[in-house]
Amino acid sequence: MLEISPVIALLVFFVIVMLLISLFYPGKGLFHKYKRMQQNDNRVLIEDALKHIFDYENQNLSPTLNSLAGNMGVSTDKISDIIKELKSHKLILLQEHKISLTNSGKIYALKIIRIHRLWESYLAEETGVKELDWHDEAEKVEHTMTQKDADELSAKMGNPKFDPHGDPIPTTDGKVFNVSGKLLNNVGDNKIVKILHIEDEPKSIYSELRDKGLHKGKEIKIISKSENGLKIALDGKEIKLTSIAASKVLVDVLEKSEFINKKSKTLADLSIGEIGKVIQLLPTCRGQQRRRLLDFGIVPGAEISVYMKNPLDDPAAYLVKDTIVALRNNQAQEIEIVI
Known part of the structure; x- marks a missing residue:
């Protein structure tokens, strides 16, 4: 008969206990983390479905299982399960296969949309994140940020009414500014x-x-x-x-008939010996870059001349008042001037 050392038996027992704890410890075990991830994934799908339905209703369109599946990148079978869950929570109405939001569903959708558009505004005005990445980053944050944090963020930014794309940002009580066009x-x-x-x-x-x-x-x-x-x-x-x-x-x-199809000049068009007067920083110049240019004194009315050109044209040195400022070509193109 094989005899097992008490020490080895104790070690095996200890390993098994630790393994069971790591798997099933309440709230922190791997099993509970896996279940929580599933719940979070399901919540994300529910919130994405609400956003899609709201968007379609806002365009006077009728959302369908196929439009939801296509937009969210999941199967129609999965969408059917999501629809059942939305209905059970009284977030949607189903009438002859027509899907529409209840008042509770609309309020929920607007909360998610508010966070998304606020975060895009934050990225545009306060960070150097590239414009094409704003939407994807906001898609991540909209499912995790609390309403309290959203309200604090909004207050910090002066309660903006529109996001950088021109979409209205819902208020904390669910009101949306109308954009006619x-x-x-x-x-x-x-x-x-x-x-x-x-x-x-x-x-x-x-x-x-x-x-x-x-x-x-x-x-x-x-x-x-x-x-x-x-x-x-x-x-x-x-x-x-x-x-x-x-x-x-x-x-x-616009109620006007005259349109001059002429390319506006930017600082990048300025040659050595010329003096340009700043008309504006283009609306596409936002966030940290806009603040940096303003700090340099590049404001409407300021006069700028070329101090030195790089043989490769990028970057170039400009004289703003008594300060030499180096700007890359893509930065100079954000400054509209008149020569």
Whole structure:
């Protein structure tokens, strides 16, 4: 008969006890952590579903199982389970396969949207996070930030009414400022419009629109429309947009007939020997970079000259009052001037 040393038996017993504790310790064991992760994942899906339904209702569209599944990247079977859970919590109504939010569901959705848009505003104004990453970062935070933290963040930023894309930020009691306008693809030929909002999803289309020079506050003119899209004038160029891309841009139709399609000059266009007067820092210049430029004295009315050009053109040194400031080309392009 095999004899086991009491010391070894005690060690085995100790290892088994420690393993059981690490697996099942209340609140901290691996099993409980796994269950909590599942619950968190499920909560994220519930909140994403509420946001999607709210967004569709806000556009006078009817959300479906397929639209939810496509937007959230899960199967329709999983969406069916989420719908059942939403209904059991009285967050949605189901009437002849039509999905709509209850008042409680709308309040819940607005809380998530408020956090998302506040965090995008924070990233835009207080950090150096790239613009194309604002949305993805806010998607993470919206599911973890408390309402108390959101209220404190809002107060710290002066209770902004709109996020950097032009979307209204819901108030703490669920009120939303109305933004009236037309989608760019619904505006007629030869109309001059001002951009109110650019939808930041999907990222590929948002990136395309930004690369073409479209941003909140920009004035453009519709030259012509067709089934495939439209042609617009801005910054001395004529640009083609697809109908899908144009449908992501909300605009205000301006009551004026004169539109000068001329590229604005920026500090990057300044040559040695020329003096430029600052008109404005472009709306796309935000956060830490905007504050840095303002601290250098680069404000409307300030006169700037080129002190030294890099042989490779980047960076260049500029003289602002009595201070030499080095700026990269992409930074100088954010400063509109008149020569």
